[in-house]
Amino acid sequence: MPVKDYIRERFFPHIWCSGCGHGTVLNVLIRVIERLGLNKSDIVIVSGIGCSSRIAGYLDFHTMHTLHGRALAFATGIKLNRPELNVIVPMGDGDALAIGGNHFIHAARRNIDITAIVMNNRIYGMTGGQYSPLSGYGIFASTAPYSSVDQSFDVAELAAAAGATFVARSTTYHVNEAAQMIQKAILHKGFSVVEIMSQCPTYFGRKNRQGDAVDMLKYMRDTTTPIGSGAKGQNPELIERGVFVNKELPEYCSAYDEVIRHAMEGR
């Protein structure tokens, strides 16, 4: 199917700034869903609040634009009651990991079969460029005019520690790789997290003198490397891309079906 068959043209043009990486993620997501041949009515997109979260409304699936940080909790209620649906949760970094940090770790811990896509542009875009938990030390933002003294953390490490059974990272520069990661995540049975490093030229780029969108894409190309590459050995500062975790553990909905079976048998 052509891409336009997956979107709600009625609701375009989208709200994203020119050069924003979120449109790339939308494109990648649609192509993965097409490649997998998923039925549009079998997909639920649940998003929170922020630039990234508007992705839900543009897609012609069952879509839910929820509360800031809470998307995974809404998604849990949907998935547990309709386990046959593919539930995908696109989130921003602030949405997923500041206000939604607790929901994020507990969704990971439960290993419920939901795919979380963290579109990490290291800034709050919709409210005008405040620092996020992933901005990191020394970053300029509208709420860090003298540069941020907050440390960031690594989404992939957090997700792995919290119990996610599939964890991967890519960037909006590496679109084919990003597509592979999202595809694997959707096919994975269990809680999957894909961090897609994304560019916000309007706020992050401008405030941190990273140039325009193309410059920022090149920056992501030059500061990342595949997991286990030789380059990482020579330059430990490089951010690794690829699949960090891919393991099997009891999936939450299936495990609860066992609870129902035990309860019905009176045990």
Add this chain to the structure above:
Amino acid sequence: MGGNLKFVQGNEACVEGALYAGLDFFAGYPITPSTEIAELLASRLPKTGAKFIQMEDEIASICALIGASLTGCKVMTATSGPGFSLIQEGLGYAIMAEIPCVIVNVQRGGPSTGIPTRVHQGDVNQARWGTHGDHAIVALTASNHQDVFAMTVEAFNIAETYRTPVVLLFDEVIGHMRERLVLPEHGEIAMVERLKTSVKEGVDYHPYLPREDGRLPMSDFGGVHRYNVTGLYHDMWGFPSDDSDVVDGLLRHLMDKIENQAAHFPKYREFYTEDADCLFISYGSAARSARHVVERRRRLGERFGLLELQTLWPFPHDIVKEKTAGARYIVVVEMNTGQICQSVRLAVSRPERVFLANRIDGVLITPTDIQRVIRLIYGKGF
């Protein structure tokens, strides 16, 4: 009959009511004094193939409920004061997105952590105005276990009829006290099932286009109609809009469906209201003490009466106005600093005849406490 007779806590009566109503999904977080509801449902729900989940907090609980409701489930959570505060965010979403759900608040003393194991009725106005923005809400309460059961069933019916969250405001005494409960037979109480859209696959379905009667037929997530749900002001497709006509129309719809329609059917009980010289207005466990005083006074030939409110919100102005018309004194009996008393004063003519008999120390108000107020009103000899 024997098999249907139980001796239970109020929290268990609520569980029985929810199961009778067809509860499919419960999400909650442990909190005193509501925890028994979660514990009992963790055991009971999977026996019928329904589902229970303990979430990471009450914020997540209400969100999970809303998601589950969209898949077609009848849903409920149960909490108490601090948890009810956390629920306000999701409650507003359920109001805006018009998602049927039932939220039980077994009230304890507040503010803050307050007094977890003791009774208060301090969340009455929080139920009305706890979530931000202009909105309408339905809140029900009960003073005995048979009514806890009935109001729980009613809450599900109202939630489904009006596509709205419904708050059940019980209190610690009702939640933990044990008394008899007779379970009605299946079919004895009429149930409202969700109104599903008749729009066929391939035809444009408008999830937020009310029918002529104001109702909005739903389509389950996972069904043939794919639509958007949002907490933003939205058009008939559920897509965000800041068009002033859309914003105005939606807010009026959200208010009207409760204030003009649901308000037509307030639930209440009345005892000797027709000729009452002194009319008590009370609810929840406080109403038990008020009724005790009324019965005793009537035995002495004195014209006391009780209007026991079961619908607290939308506030039953008309009923209160009508029932208080002939009373010389109106005494609101409640366990807070006068939350319903305030609404009563607004509803009645000559509000100077409205008095408050309350107790706010975490102890159930007693008939003696109420008698003291009567003595103040009527003078010595009472």
